Amino acid sequence: MRIVTHERSGPYKMKVRDLPGAEKLDPNSKLLDLPLEFCGCGLSRDKPFCDDSHRITRDEEPGKIYVYSESKERIISGKFYRSEDKI
Numbered sequence: 001m002r003i004v005t006h007e008r009s010g011p012y013k014m015k016v017r018d019l020p021g022a023e024k025l026d027p028n029s030k031l032l033d034l035p036l037e038f039c040g041c042g043l044s045r046d047k048p049f050c051d052d053s054h055r056i057t058r059d060e061e062p063g064k065i066y067v068y069s070e071s072k073e074r075i076i077s078g079k080f081y082r083s084e085d086k087i
């Protein structure tokens with residue numbers, strides 16, 4: 001098992017023209033302006049693309065850590081403590 005953390009709660013938005021290799025396309029191609037959204041929250045089932053799963057993170061509070069199951073249920077939420085914090 002591996003736990004990967006994400007702090008971002010929304011996608012990275014870009015256009016085809018921002019991708020490596022886009023310079024090889026016809027500069028007049030409408031494809032260059034096609035918008036793309038890449039998952040930044042880590043919850044998408046369609047990675048690397050955003051599938052709007054990030055919406056379930058909207059009520060997350062700063063300073064807390066949240067864990068989601070494969071079925072996108074929130075299974076743990078709690079305060080995150082650094083090792084040097086006095087509890």
Ligand code: FES
Pocket residue numbers: 009010011012038039040041042043044049050051052053054055
């Ligand atoms: S940013 Fe991850 S699903 Fe949208």
